[in-house]
Amino acid sequence: MLRMLADGTRLRLMWLLVDGEHDVTALVAALGVARPAVSQHLGKLRLAGLVTVRREGRRALYTARGGHVRRLMTEVMHAASHRVAGIPEHD
Template identity: 75%
Template sequence: MYARDNAAGATAGQEPPTGAQIDAAVTALRMLADPTRLRLLWQLREGEHDVGTLAAAVGAARPAVSQHLAKLLLAGLVASRRDGRRVLYRARGGHVRRLVAEVLHAADHHVTGAPEHG
């Protein structure tokens, strides 16, 4: 559902987004609107983690983390792979990592009153 990370497409400012692009963006932003999912994506931006590690890092129960990861997988924001009996999760591509970083940097500016960038 989330726009492809490494594919060429319309650049911002050139063509208006399609309905499918708007739908995918809204889905991604909805996923980021949950504090636990945003914390999970923050943890996953730098590498792979399993459910137990993520649960400890975000202070949530393993079943809840598993459910959040399932939603993030369906939305295309997270990818997973098997490593023996474990499943490892990671943020899906640079767009997702940058989106998480940007939204948290913008929040920091809002909270601290730091001046906005150009």
């Protein structure tokens, strides 16, 4: 799982998906990354069990899989934020 998050694009994708469902078009617009690249990253995240997909007609809606993954992402992003801002770690 953590190896999948080492890629900047996948990390940003996951952070968007923590907040709820998004389709590929919305993710492409939010990230400014080419559609094929976003689709490829989503496929890898699905295989790793970090993302789920739900079909709504022809649209595929992606979201972070479950509470554990969402909490993992939240902790990763908070730790990175503290590190960048020079804020001391919590005990």
